[in-house]
Amino acid sequence: MDKSLQPFHPDLPAVNTAVADGEGACHSTDQRLHAAAIASGKGEVLERYAADYPVGPHDQPQSMCPAFGSLRVGLRMRRTATVLSGSACCVYGLTFTSHFYGAKRSVGYVPFNSETLVTGKLFEDIRDAVFALADPVKYDTVVVTNLCVPTASGVPLQLLPREINGVRIIGIDVPGFGIPTHAEAKDVLAGAMLRYARNEAAAGPVPAPRSGVSERPTVTLLGEMFPADPVGIGMLLEPMGLAAGPVVPTREWRELYAALDCATVAAIHPFYTASVREFTSAGRSVVGSAPVGISGTRDWLAAIGQACNVPAEQVAQAQQRFVPLIQAALERNPIRGRITLSGYEGSELLVARLLVESGADVRYVGTACPRTPWSDTDREWLEARGVHVQFRASLQQDLAAMDEWKPQLAIGTTPVVQEAKQRAIPALYFTNLISARPLMGIAGAGSLAQVVNAAMANQSRFDTMRDFFEGVGQGDQAGIWSAKPVERPEFRANYRRLLDKKIKARKAEEMI
Numbered sequence: 001m002d003k004s005l006q007p008f009h010p011d012l013p014a015v016n017t018a019v020a021d022g023e024g025a026c027h028s029t030d031q032r033l034h035a036a037a038i039a040s041g042k043g044e045v046l047e048r049y050a051a052d053y054p055v056g057p058h059d060q061p062q063s064m065c066p067a068f069g070s071l072r073v074g075l076r077m078r079r080t081a082t083v084l085s086g087s088a089c090c091v092y093g094l095t096f097t098s099h100f101y102g103a104k105r106s107v108g109y110v111p112f113n114s115e116t117l118v119t120g121k122l123f124e125d126i127r128d129a130v131f132a133l134a135d136p137v138k139y140d141t142v143v144v145t146n147l148c149v150p151t152a153s154g155v156p157l158q159l160l161p162r163e164i165n166g167v168r169i170i171g172i173d174v175p176g177f178g179i180p181t182h183a184e185a186k187d188v189l190a191g192a193m194l195r196y197a198r199n200e201a202a203a204g205p206v207p208a209p210r211s212g213v214s215e216r217p218t219v220t221l222l223g224e225m226f227p228a229d230p231v232g233i234g235m236l237l238e239p240m241g242l243a244a245g246p247v248v249p250t251r252e253w254r255e256l257y258a259a260l261d262c263a264t265v266a267a268i269h270p271f272y273t274a275s276v277r278e279f280t281s282a283g284r285s286v287v288g289s290a291p292v293g294i295s296g297t298r299d300w301l302a303a304i305g306q307a308c309n310v311p312a313e314q315v316a317q318a319q320q321r322f323v324p325l326i327q328a329a330l331e332r333n334p335i336r337g338r339i340t341l342s343g344y345e346g347s348e349l350l351v352a353r354l355l356v357e358s359g360a361d362v363r364y365v366g367t368a369c370p371r372t373p374w375s376d377t378d379r380e381w382l383e384a385r386g387v388h389v390q391f392r393a394s395l396q397q398d399l400a401a402m403d404e405w406k407p408q409l410a411i412g413t414t415p416v417v418q419e420a421k422q423r424a425i426p427a428l429y430f431t432n433l434i435s436a437r438p439l440m441g442i443a444g445a446g447s448l449a450q451v452v453n454a455a456m457a458n459q460s461r462f463d464t465m466r467d468f469f470e471g472v473g474q475g476d477q478a479g480i481w482s483a484k485p486v487e488r489p490e491f492r493a494n495y496r497r498l499l500d501k502k503i504k505a506r507k508a509e510e511m512i
């Protein structure tokens with residue numbers, strides 16, 4: 001096993017058994033759904049997902065429903081209609097979450113029951129819905145997504161027409177038992193769209209981007225990022241005679257052609273395997289890492305220069321212009337303190353590099369994403385500085401890192417932050433507070449210091465809160481009680497025993 005994929009803490013199980021046993025998470029590694037999907041003709045697509053999104057050391061990170069990633073990508077695109085096919089409870093959760101995060105679009109839904117599912121009528125219903133939606137005045141594209149149950153049942157979205165009245169139809173399977181994280185589900189849709197656009201471009205002329213064609217060769221930016229970052233990256237590229245191209249996932253269909261028509265691709269987020277495949281098929285090179293901090297920016301400019309055949313003097317000019325400014329910004333905004341960091345965005349290693357160069361004592365970086373060739377540079381840089389990098393990190397590993405390193409600040413996902421606060425450790429939610437800032441170039445240098453230093457300075461407030469709530473009990477006994485709740489460990493032991501028995505019986509059945 002790859003060293004970086006080993007469990008972070010020796011006492012932790014390598015497998016999240018609760019999930020693997022099908023308990024506690026809807027997107028568990030449900031072997032039965034998986035087997036059903038293969039039997040229904042989805043074997044090829046699941047094989048491709050297994051190669052693109054490798055799992056391990058445990059089967060699934062404890063992330064939200066993966067389909068949220070692709071749903072969000074579709075909802076952010078202009079003139080794109082989105083249709084979900086799945087259980088009503090899944091669709092309810094996904095639409096709720098997408099509107100909670102500010103989607104201003106309707107999400108289409110084709111309901112089913114056991115009869116329409118097993119007789120194939122569901123596919124006919126989806127087809128009718130797509131024909132009804134495909135109005136070229138309103139839409140460029142209709143995206144239909146099979147969730148877990150329709151994927152397992154083999155609903156054949158690949159049989160939908162490729163286009164109706166000039167509206168592109170894209171059908172994708174995004175099952176929780178095939179796609180490990182919502183980050184990778186973004187890649188499923190982005191990759192499918194790039195493939196479609198690549199075939200269109202190969203067949204004949206395609207529209208230029210709304211903002212016009214860049215006069216300079218462009219660098220396509222792979223991965224959703226803070227809106228100021230592409231502007232900052234454009235400034236870095238300008239002395240090398242290059243420009244920042246579109247960000248993929250794009251906000252509009254025609255940007256896909258411009259993204260493919262680039263000099264090189266910067267895999268800022270390193271998990272877009274299917275998208276990289278499309279760029280590679282279009283003859284484009286791909287550069288990993290990103291222009292973060294001093295050494296990150298220097299090395300990234302050199303790698304981009306090499307990929308685009310920029311003369312060495314021009315690369316050196318860009319480095320000499322920007323690197324001292326970045327260094328000065330980092331020195332003006334130092335961070336002192338020990339930090340553990342985890343998240344599921346794909347930018348965790350980049351953030352850790354910035355923190356280290358700001359002076360922070362970073363000991364652990366956990367990411368729900370897999371290790372890929374495009375994160376190697378960042379992983380090696382961090383490991384050379386004694387930082388443990390954990391790909392496909394589980395919640396248990398993130399919490400064990402907190403136990404072991406006793407940080408002054410834990411940056412992480414919601415459950416990590418919740419646990420840290422319970423232990424009176426200042427904590428910041430990665431997605432809302434770290435991802436919502438520039439990271440690249442000059443604007444990125446020092447942008448984290450304010451929020452990170454302010455959070456670490458809050459330690460005394462946490463101590464006061466912990467002291468204030470001292471003695472109100474914990475877990476089942478938390479609160480003010482007239483009679484303290486009585487622990488019933490024998491009941492729990494009994495349930496555990498019955499559940500274990502059931503799991504064993506099921507496994508024995510599966511082996512027959």
Ligand code: SF4
Nearest residue numbers: 026027065090148176
């Ligand atoms: S689609 Fe699958 S992973 Fe998503 S909520 Fe439904 S059961 Fe869970």
